[in-house]
Amino acid sequence: MDTAERLLALLGLLQHRAHWPADELAERLGVTARTVRRDVVRLRGYGYPVEAFAGHGGGYQLGRGARLPPLLLDDDEVLAIAVGLGAVGGLAIAEIDQASLSALAKLEHLMPVRLRSRLEALEAAIATVGPAAGNPAATTPVIDRRTLTSIAHAVHQRTVLEFDYVDGREARSRRTVEPARLVRAGLRWYLAAFDVDRDDWRTFRLDRIGAVEVSDRRFVPRAGPDPVDLVSRAAPPSSYPHRVRVVVAATAADVRRHVPVVLGHVAAADDGSTSVLEIGTDDLAWAVTYVLGLPFEVEVVGPPAARAMLARRAGELAERHTSG
Amino acid sequence: MDTAERLLALLGLLQHRAHWPADELAERLGVTARTVRRDVVRLRGYGYPVEAFAGHGGGYQLGRGARLPPLLLDDDEVLAIAVGLGAVGGLAIAEIDQASLSALAKLEHLMPVRLRSRLEALEAAIATVGPAAGNPAATTPVIDRRTLTSIAHAVHQRTVLEFDYVDGREARSRRTVEPARLVRAGLRWYLAAFDVDRDDWRTFRLDRIGAVEVSDRRFVPRAGPDPVDLVSRAAPPSSYPHRVRVVVAATAADVRRHVPVVLGHVAAADDGSTSVLEIGTDDLAWAVTYVLGLPFEVEVVGPPAARAMLARRAGELAERHTSG
DNA sequence: ATCTCTGCGGACCGTTCCTGTCCGTGGATC
DNA sequence: GATCCACGGACAGGAACGGTCCGCAGAGAT
Structure with missing residues (x-):
């Protein structure tokens, strides 16, 4: 285990349990207590304040700093966070709307396979909450969370997206787009994207999107209109x-x-x-x-x-x- | 910037944006592309699969591994997660009940001050959801999330806790306890703890707890009955x-x-x-x-x-x- | 098919830094 | 006052680090 890995492990230990005596850490990390002290100093140098207590029952403890340390989460915590982010999507809080979506997309992308299946099982078992709750008939647009996150991820990764679309006049088409941004308007989600075939910007209602396929072709973002503008023009509140x-x-x-x-x-x-x-x-x-x-x-x-x-x-x- | 810090920064960059060419990373990190390659190899060695693509538009990308990499989150993502975990607490899903609580306590403990205030503002603005929703009179036990997380944190940190308590016979008392575990039973939360003054194990309904004070005295966990047992004995479903x-x-x-x-x-x-x-x-x-x-x-x-x-x-x- | 872009990794080398050991200091607690 | 425990200076051998240079290979673009 080299220095950098050990520092990561140290951060993990400090997050896993609140309080650690130096030589316990030393034993866990396979180094001497002196090295642990040095590592602690290093972490402090990086801006993660490790607090120390001397005397009986002394030890180290991660404190509140200027920025959040890299979070090392165990399986259950990851699941809890993923489920929570799903719930936030349902709450639809403007301030953190995009953030929760991108965090969820990120998490699902990085999540080990074994957790993916557990997450799916959990979500299937959870009662629907939020605006969509109480709507078994699902005529109110209920969007597959999978669709939402895969599109969010494509936006983030800048990969070309293909999907079936049904427009307002019920016309079906297959679209190939460069996704720019997801925008929420009221209860609905829209995707602002550059439609490659039509060579112009378009907005798509997510509940009318089907069979999403994320390609692995990347694109360079092109200059275009403000996505929020685009959507608010296309989807007035009176719609x-x-x-x-x-x-x-x-x-x-x-x-x-x-x-x-x-x-x-x-x-x-x-x-x-x-x-x-x-x-x-x-x-x-x-x-x-x-x-x-x-x-x-x-x-x-x-x-x-x-x-x-x-x-x-x-x-x-x-x-x-x-x-x- | 030394090796370990650079690796942390690299992980952060790879999470922040999905796709990075080597020399862009090199420039950001202030090293040569050769070193970036070496760092990538190192990360892979730690179990975080960094995928690489050659040719035009090639670059690096963090992939799905056996475990989640240390998450480096930006402010909004932290808030989204914190809000989400709060919502999960409301949902009360047995499988991740404790995990969401401990993750939230952890997060709030590590969260920079500037985020704390933003979080409080957000929470104040959010409509109550979950079981507690629709209950302005608050005769159903609605627990201050602050109380919940501070107790959760004390359990995690193993610090002595003091609070006012009103028991079933309306008798008020000041308690000093060594908290063992939070247990949810139905809509209610209980704390299983060792009452220092009474020198015995007790359970406390969280909605009857007031004026919590987290001391900085740590304690060594003592052997005792199973907290869940304790609570289910004290609080039968028919209660x-x-x-x-x-x-x-x-x-x-x-x-x-x-x-x-x-x-x-x-x-x-x-x-x-x-x-x-x-x-x-x-x-x-x-x-x-x-x-x-x-x-x-x-x-x-x-x-x-x-x-x-x-x-x-x-x-x-x-x-x-x-x-x- | 060819060219070009981009990641890959071996070799070399001067330099840095890392770690274990030893030890005296000082703050906290019993 | 005794004990526990974090602190940090000094030292020395050894490991690692990072820059430079280079040819290779896979992926797209022309």
């Missing part, structure tokens, strides 16, 4: 077939604590103690169910179809629970 | 004040896809096409709201109070939506 409006008997702040930003827009009503929630969706039934599950007094004010649907469901429930 | 039973018009498998395991138990009914969901909770109102939000036809069969509560809520909703 959802349904916009459900709900009056909620709670302050806007309270409602926002329960409704992810991407799901809907929350505004305070005039009186301040009630608010108006507006949800754009492809699937009216899903939205109605979602509203039902809110821990507030709610009233769907439109569209009439949603109002009727909620009335019917509430009526059924009431009837079922008063009789007998 | 929830309410057990709501719901007949759901969907197969048990479908229901399980929507109900996290810790939330409730799902059993197939005799006919196979309907199932019975049983939710243990402290807060009847929350459970009723939760059931309302399920995307299935449901009927609460007990207890009567829950049935009545649902009937009332459904009735109100129906009335509000049929008039006008």
Whole structure:
């Protein structure tokens, strides 16, 4: 074991257990305690503060530094993080949207095979959460996480991508693109990419993409329009077939604590103690169910179809629970 | 920059961007391409497979190996992971329960200060999800994530812990313990620990713990009963004040896809096409709201109070939506 | 088919640095 | 005060490191 490998191992040990006496480390690493001391000094030199304690029960411990040390994770931690990143994708937090996606793509790319299968088993077992939850019919665009990460990885790696696409007029085509960036707009994901065959920039809704094939051809990124611009031009907020409006008997702040930003827009009503929630969706039934599950007094004010649907469901429930 | 630091930097670069030509790496690292090649060989020797491509557009790329390489994450990725791990805590997946907690505690301990504040801001902004969602009154035990991770960290670091505790008979006391392990039982978290003053093992419900103070006194773990045993003895599944039973018009498998395991138990009914969901909770109102939000036809069969509560809520909703 | 780009790795050599050993110091705890 | 334990200087033999130079081989581009 040479110096560099030993330093990596040392970092790993220090992360695995919080507290290590020098000669225990020495034994583990197969060197003398003096060398461990030298290694510790080296790590500090790299900017990873290793704290030391003298006296009885003394030892070394990794402290908080200016930057995060290289994380050495064990299997379960990797799985926990991967599952967590998947969940964050569902939460759709603008600030770390791209980051969680790229971190997940990175992780899945580097993850040992044995973990991949465990991860898949886990994900299959996990109840769907987040915006997609409560939607067994899956008319709301539910994107295969595999599609999402493989595209994210292609963006990152700058490799050419091929896939089947169904456009807004239901026309099917096979596309070959140089992917530029994934953009989330509301509940939907879009890919901004340069379409090689059409020799122009295009945006693609991920839920309309099928049979993705990541080639190993790399490309040099070309100058082009801002991907976010491209998408927002192509997919205006009004593009959802349904916009459900709900009056909620709670302050806007309270409602926002329960409704992810991407799901809907929350505004305070005039009186301040009630608010108006507006949800754009492809699937009216899903939205109605979602509203039902809110821990507030709610009233769907439109569209009439949603109002009727909620009335019917509430009526059924009431009837079922008063009789007998 | 010495060899070890350069290797760490190299790992970082290879993770940051997918594809690197040798001389670009050389320039970044301030060495010749020959040295980069040697470093690559070294990394491979450590078990991190670096793939190489010759010819036009050739270069190096980190591949999938037997174990995950030390992860060098940028700020946003760290935040995404931290948020994700928080979400996993909410999901409560038995397989990675402890791992997500320990990973989060680890991360928060190592995280640079500048990220801590960003993380706190993010978490404050995020809508509550998971089992705790839909519970503004917070009578269901909602545990401060700060408490959870600081205890997890103390377990990991083996440091003595002090906190205020309110026991089942509402008696307040200040405890000094040697924490052994966190155990989740249903929706609740317990700490199994050795109570120093009482000189015996005890279990503590986390939602009854307040004012945690992590001392810097370390302790040597003592032999004791199995923490999980201890907790399951102290907290039988029947310890929830309410057990709501719901007949759901969907197969048990479908229901399980929507109900996290810790939330409730799902059993197939005799006919196979309907199932019975049983939710243990402290807060009847929350459970009723939760059931309302399920995307299935449901009927609460007990207890009567829950049935009545649902009937009332459904009735109100129906009335509000049929008039006008 | 040829050319060019790019990674590959052997050889050499001066220099650096690494590690084990020995040992006195000083802070912490019992 | 005794003990435990991290600290770090000094030293010396040996290992490794990195730059330079070079011919080779695989992959694309022309």
